[in-house]
Amino acid sequence: MRGRVTTLRQRFIGPAALCRLDGPMIADISEGSHGGRLLCACLVNLTLGSAVFGAVFGGWRSWQQGLLCAVKMPILMLAVTGFSAVVNTLMAQALGARISFRQTLTAMVLAFAVCSVVLAACAPITAFFAWQSPAPGQYGDRAAYRALLVLNTTVVGLAGVVGNIRLFRVLVVLAGARRKATRVLMAWLLMGGLTGCELSWVLSPFLARPDTPVPVLNPNAFRSNFFEYLFNTAAGRALPGPVNSSLKRMKLGNRLTIAATRKDNE
């Protein structure tokens, strides 16, 4: 039993090895000789890393939000991979790089695994700052909510960019030339950004406002989209966002209660 555990531990590719992305690992990806071991390691690191960061992200609001976020973050990463793997393969081939679907999938999962590992490494720091922010219900909770949302979103964005840029070395080998690899990387980054924004909108809220209940999913997920929401926010229009719709319902409820009380008094 102990021998088997030791063999498993020896065979498992740890987070540092994934981040380092040594020559043999790149060769494994390009030759397709990893036999699923690399893919498994990436999936394990991706799931655990993003779940840890998700728990910290939502944990400030409540433990339920933390739990939801811990489930949503790995789903978000895997969904972005799933939605953009086919189009990324097509784009890479159109840009002159002979990259197969299997290689694209492995490379993308690897990029998100590195991103998740970076997120997990940042989790103690964000947890410390979240612990030092006023808790929901305390004075200054709205400012803390905004600051934490900006901090966590920036960390996720940066980790995503780091993960994708880490892929460059793999892409140079797969595409055969630096110029082609740069073009493919840019295309993949754009595609990842596009699908990532929309999927994060669908799976939102990752951090609900402190004065609203925590919805499991965005009630307006399929009535609007991320970019429409962003445009409306910039234009100062009414926002059908995940948080605002809940808030609107609360405000409407309050107004109705006040009107009913007034009627009763009259």
Added chain:
Amino acid sequence: MIVSGIENENGNATQSERTVTPPRVPPSQRRPPHRSDENEAMFTEEFKPLDAVTVSGVTDALLKRPARLAYEVLQGRASRVRLVLLGISCVGLLACGVVMGCFSGGAQLWAVPIKLVAGVLLSGIICLPSLYILSALAGSRLTLGDVWGLMLMALALAVLLLTGFAPVAWLFSQSTGAAGWMGLLHLLLWMAALGFGYRLLKSAVEHTGGRARGSMKLWAFVLLAVLLQMSTVMRPLIGPYKPLQVGEKRFFVQHWIRCME
């Protein structure tokens, strides 16, 4: 120490043989010349075992031959060296805490040293995973234990320098009553000492194959932010004694503005 092949978290090689040679990058694969190359060359030359792992030997090596200490942390008597470094850091921080506490006297004389040791070690533990991952992203082949050892080495050097600055800080603390001014002075001294520690850590990471300077700078910035926030958690470090105000949450910039007011 593993030289080639994929390895797991415990440092066990999966595709290659085990050797005991230092994990160095071949000269052909190294980055283009930089102004810190001279430091790195010195580091490489001195990367040998230490004569004796004693408190005085380690203190001497920290200041004069840090590469020898790095050798012990990475390939030699690692656990013993880490213990000595931790001891030096704790004792030095206690001494610095007493000097900081001298400004107000009374209960601060024992409260500040304890807060300082707890705060600095906690900040180090919080930032350890990010240093490990960022050094791996930079290409370094260090294990978590190695990173912990190198971080302790950098901390011990910073604390040694701070202990050296202590008489100057004490002199100023006896001649002024302005807490804001003393805070600024301590901040400057800490920044200078941490700068030396960072330089040592960067040289060690680069020696083990790490090449991306940006990631180390990013980590230094994060560590600084965590240390500054920790100083707010442990407040007041300068000024009259008050029990820990963990319940009252405050961002460090906000705390500074209040202090200045």
